[in-house]
Amino acid sequence: MEKIxxxxxxxxxxxxxxxxxxxxxxxxxxxxxxxxxDPEKRKAWEAIxxxxxxxxxxxxxxxxxxxxxxxxxxxxxxxxxxK
Numbered sequence: 001m002e003k004i005x006x007x008x009x010x011x012x013x014x015x016x017x018x019x020x021x022x023x024x025x026x027x028x029x030x031x032x033x034x035x036x037x038d039p040e041k042r043k044a045w046e047a048i049x050x051x052x053x054x055x056x057x058x059x060x061x062x063x064x065x066x067x068x069x070x071x072x073x074x075x076x077x078x079x080x081x082x083k
Contacts, residue, residue: 007061026057 012022033045048055
């Protein structure tokens with residue numbers, strides 16, 4: 001989980017906000033996506049595996065990283081890591 005926390009810390013630092021605020025922003029976006037009027041967009045958000053009522057920021061991040069790696073797009077991750 002340490003790498004995930006580092007990701008959120010970095011996003012927060014780059015935006016000059018707290019990690020909690022950053023996670024709240026991500027949570028709000030997840031909520032919006034799950035209620036998107038476009039069924040295709042909603043389906044994409046619903047594909048995120050989660051244990052509670054909605055995906056957590058950590059569950060979203062894990063899913064996003066795994067999806068990028070599976071699609072051979074880990075170059076996008078490297079660009080962020082190499083910053």
